[in-house]
Amino acid sequence: MNYTELPPRYEGLPPDLAGPSIQDGPINVLIVGETQQGKSTLVKHIHTYAGLPDPDIKIGSGNVSCTRFSQYYELDINLRSYHLEDTSGNKIEISKDNYRKLCTYDNEDAKVALTAPESGIPYRTVRFNILDTPGLDDSDGKDMDIMAGILAKAGELSHIHAIVYVRNSSTNFGESFKSFFGYLQRSMPSLARGLVIVHSAFTPMRVNSHIRQGKDWSEIRREGFKAATNFELAHFFMDNEPDTNSPLSIVLSLNETCALLSHIKEQPVQPASSFKLLKTPRMQQVDGFVINAVAEVRRAIKNKLEESSKSLTSNELKALEDQSEIARLTRKIQLINDDIKGYEYGPDIALGSVSVTEEFSFLGNFILKQEFNLQGKTMNFNADEPIGYVQKSATGGSKWAQETIQGNRWSGFITAGLFRSIRGSATFYVKSEAKYRAQIRSLKEEKNETEEKFKRLDALKTSVSSVQKGIQQLNLLLGQSDELTVAVKRDIMDMKLYPDLRQLYSTTEPRLSRGEIAAFIQVYNPEIAEFYERYI
Incomplete structure (x- = not known):
């Protein structure tokens, strides 16, 4: 819908109805979906609802996404409702009884009017930061790369309130959606079941066609979604490109936008640092170079350990073994504490929605x-x-x-x-603490057992020589190299690591240089990175 085509009465709010902002930071929203399903037209329509000119967004055609890069749009929006009025200024109620007749109305028969706020309280301004993203399932077949780019862009934000998935009303929910939702469950588990579904191109003429057949199109779409996915989420039905000559089309679209944004506004903050990034094949190829380098580090450490241990007596070796075990247990307790903290203070987790x-x-x-x-x-x-x-x-x-x-x-x-x-x-x-109560209890039991072992060994430890201390440090590095290998081999990574690794993962070279490998390892473990640069 082109802003310049709208009558002046739709452009904004009267001064007495525009209230102050109700929040400090913006409501961050991701708009996602497959190619040619209405994501960009939804973003354009939200601009119209906000009373702003259309952004410069290209709309794709065929099976190729026209939105090649994720783009932010920050909007200050008054969340308000509209209604229809006849030529005498009387309110027109919209129902199944008069729906067919209203479909024939043009701007000479009725107009869209602002509905006064409840209890006379002024409408308030809410700041939304909307992220429009490239389309999935396009002809290039690069969904993993696209999702990685989307999450990387989202990771630049401190938090996200909601993810909106746009699906054309004529398109069923099938394997492509299940694939996307599976990705979302792994990368954003706290947000996945709070996903908001927008059914685009939900035009009055098509709704009227279903009414004449005695059918409820929105209910058909809800039931179809639930049958295909077994999920119960929030659904919104929108003609995101309404006919500007149809007052019915405009008022329904504006009010559904109000309902959508009002729903998003109420969702709690989800920290972007809690998101996970599923690695693309190219990223896993980069990981392979690093894993090989860490294997070289491990071999070098073992060689140094064997050489350094030759001069030690059996008693010194035993003392060293105990000291190394104490260090290992200390590290294990630290990791368990980190896991417990992650569960106890993690983001709240969405269980589902109804609308x-x-x-x-x-x-x-x-x-x-x-x-x-x-x-x-x-x-x-x-x-x-x-x-x-x-x-x-x-x-x-x-x-x-x-x-x-x-x-x-x-x-x-x-x-x-x-x-x-x-x-x-x-x-x-x-709450995360409530959901993972069993895991927290198990970790605390493991921590208690580990601390008991630590106390027993620590009470019996003996002093070690400088040579033994060097060997002890090598043993610690050996254990850390094993942890690093496990971490890099995972097909999923913490989003908070990505900004430091983005450039290395984006390289087009067939191999990583020695300096790039050292920089990669530095992000995970500076001590191993230093060993790599000195001895490999």
Whole structure:
């Protein structure tokens, strides 16, 4: 939708309705999905909703992504709702009863008007930082490289609130989505089940076609998604490129944007440092050079150990063995403490989401049933484990009236005002410490056993000579070289390491130079890097 084509009444908020910002930092959002599914048009439409000119975004065609590089867009947005008015200024309710007629309306028949905020409280400004990303599953077949680039770009942020996956409403959820979701579960486990699904190209004409057949297209899409993936997530249905001559198309699209952004705004912060990066084949090839170099380091250390140990007596060797074991146990306790801390203070983990939309029908509810408002809607959710807390959003006059949490089961009741539709969402979270309680208990037991061994050996230790100390240091390096080999061999890495390794992983040379290998090892273990430069 081109901003310049919109009537002036859609451009922004009256001064008395524009309130102050409600948060210090931006709400960081990733927009992801496959090629030609509507990611970039969604970003353009959010600009329109924000009252800003269209960004310079190219829209791809065919099976090739036009967004080649991830791009940030920082927007200050008033989260507000709209409604339709007839030529006399009377509000037009949208329902299944008049949907077909409203599909025929143009700008001469109705206009889009700003809905006054609830209770007279001014709309507030929220700052969003939106990251548009290259399309997946394109003709180049480089999804792993694309995802690595997306995560690398996301890693530049301190945190992320949500990931939005855009899927064209005419495209089913199949193996390609499962592949993407599997990647997401490994790289962003705390965010995966909080994934937000946007069904793009959800046009009024196609909705009306389903209504005439007695079908609910949004429910068909929800059920199709659940059947294909067995996941229950938050869904939003949007015509992200609405017909500017159709007031119905515009108002539905603007209000769905409001619902989407309101949902995202309520999600907790997820630190980018907790993300993992799945390595591409090229990255694993670079790892191979480093692993070979560490193997050379290991051989050199063992040779030095054998040479240095020849002059020691049996008692000195025993004392050295005890000292080396004490050092190993000290290192093990340190690593266990790091693991416990990671579990106890890790990011909150999303368990899933539900969303609800129920339209008020003037004919069905008011005329036939004499109802001034909907009776409310009860929503239920069953999680895999006990629910810690719930983040809820409601727009267009809806309110969450009550909720109950019993272990892994949640029930919530949402209502709406007079002649208003129901629209809301809820996302469920568990604290890292609660989710990994069993792992924490096991680690603490292992730590206690290790500390007991340490105390016994430490009480019996004897002093060692300078020669023994040198051998002891070599033994420590040998153990660290084994840890380094295990770490580099993994097909997944901590996102916090990537900025220092990005250039080395991006090399186009067939092999790494000696200096590059040393720089790579330096990121993981400076002492081994120093040994490599001196002796290899």
